[in-house]
Amino acid sequence: MKKYIYILTMLALSLPACAPKQESPKADSTPQNEMTSEPKTEVQQPEQNPQDANQPAAQQPEQNPSNTQQPEAQPAEENPEDAKQPEQAEPDVPDIAVGSIDTSEAQKHLEDYGLKPDSDLAKQLRKLFKEGDELSALDVEALLLLLKDVQIPDSFDITENKTAAAVLFCMSDKLPPQATVHEVYTKLLYHESPAIRGTVLRLFEDTICQNPTARQQAAKLIEKEENPFVRSQGYIALSSCMSDYPAIGPRLLKASEDSNPAMRRAAAIGLAKTGKNIPGAKDAIIRLLSDSDHNAKQAACHFAGWMQDESLIPHLTKYLMDPAQESLHFACMNSLFKMWYDYPNHQNTSEAAFNATLEYYRTIPQQLKESPWGIIELPKWINSDTIEQWRARASYFKGEKLAEFVKVMSDIALNEKMDYASRLSAITVISRHDHNSLPALQEKLEQLNSKSKDTKRLISEMSHL
Numbered sequence: 001m002k003k004y005i006y007i008l009t010m011l012a013l014s015l016p017a018c019a020p021k022q023e024s025p026k027a028d029s030t031p032q033n034e035m036t037s038e039p040k041t042e043v044q045q046p047e048q049n050p051q052d053a054n055q056p057a058a059q060q061p062e063q064n065p066s067n068t069q070q071p072e073a074q075p076a077e078e079n080p081e082d083a084k085q086p087e088q089a090e091p092d093v094p095d096i097a098v099g100s101i102d103t104s105e106a107q108k109h110l111e112d113y114g115l116k117p118d119s120d121l122a123k124q125l126r127k128l129f130k131e132g133d134e135l136s137a138l139d140v141e142a143l144l145l146l147l148k149d150v151q152i153p154d155s156f157d158i159t160e161n162k163t164a165a166a167v168l169f170c171m172s173d174k175l176p177p178q179a180t181v182h183e184v185y186t187k188l189l190y191h192e193s194p195a196i197r198g199t200v201l202r203l204f205e206d207t208i209c210q211n212p213t214a215r216q217q218a219a220k221l222i223e224k225e226e227n228p229f230v231r232s233q234g235y236i237a238l239s240s241c242m243s244d245y246p247a248i249g250p251r252l253l254k255a256s257e258d259s260n261p262a263m264r265r266a267a268a269i270g271l272a273k274t275g276k277n278i279p280g281a282k283d284a285i286i287r288l289l290s291d292s293d294h295n296a297k298q299a300a301c302h303f304a305g306w307m308q309d310e311s312l313i314p315h316l317t318k319y320l321m322d323p324a325q326e327s328l329h330f331a332c333m334n335s336l337f338k339m340w341y342d343y344p345n346h347q348n349t350s351e352a353a354f355n356a357t358l359e360y361y362r363t364i365p366q367q368l369k370e371s372p373w374g375i376i377e378l379p380k381w382i383n384s385d386t387i388e389q390w391r392a393r394a395s396y397f398k399g400e401k402l403a404e405f406v407k408v409m410s411d412i413a414l415n416e417k418m419d420y421a422s423r424l425s426a427i428t429v430i431s432r433h434d435h436n437s438l439p440a441l442q443e444k445l446e447q448l449n450s451k452s453k454d455t456k457r458l459i460s461e462m463s464h465l
Contacts, residue, residue: 125143236273281307289316427461
């Protein structure tokens, strides 16, 4: 379900400058090394959580592990019979006219919900579908029909519309396995509403990549699609399965120079996810990192790390070391974290990206106007299934280097000029990666003999970590 949340939140292609403004987080009492909830991505929804999610929100997120030190596999003996096997051809799919599908059953189901147009839709959906519920295929189709009259904004951020935001947030943790709703994808992919067609392309990204028929349906649709929002969502979805649809490469490169900045944002996401396989992708990402449109540039900053190319790090640190570019800091840090920490896969191990992260954390107290707690807590997120294997490989996160990291976080926690949420985030990060150092940090906090309510509260909260 977390994959769904990531895809849904990334329907909005602009990413947060840093952590979304909200109440200070409470102390995290989760035991060390236990993976908790999904880090926040950027979409402004009725209540959500930072990174990819980092991506975003999650964006979160399709993870492309690379640059990991793996032992070379010994080639298996080739079976002559296997060698004769031809590559499986992509299935031929029929031409279906947009607007020709029948959604009358789902429309009737939607009417049975009894939703009142003059009342808060988000509240109505929360009452209708309880936490832990799983939607049926008919529910999914009916809810998506609520998007049919949504006007797509110039930003392509469909969640700027309250109806779309309510529907997607309701669906984010209630979707059934995609195989069970393939028919919904097949039908709504050809709906007359571009808002529905585009949303379906991103929502069913897994189906597109795993099902050859679904992939061909998406490819055939965007070849004729005139609506730029639908095309952009199709480009991003198909970029996740480029090995099966190489034609997406040239389309993404062309989109990176499109006059529409929202198309360039889509290209930044798609190229970063599959760029190693596209000649010219790195140059396109570098160009997008300096795009004249802030949101396109922000998307490139957020996803550049997916390319696992350390030569891109200076392009990110250029913004990170400039206080005037604070709105790009969260996005840039997500890229660095993808390169050296890579939650939830914990596969990538770029020491250069780690060093750039450490240098940024040293400057935080002097740099930012807004609370950076969302940036500070990025290394808090842990996948207990993969973290230990990553720690064994990440030589830069051991011994003296780990002690240096803990020292930087401790300095943030001890800095009474920092806000409470940022200081608590630093302490929580330490508890995840060097729990034994907490007593010494608590002693230093007590030695401050501070009258600060925040410091006293932190000392109290540390007993829960």
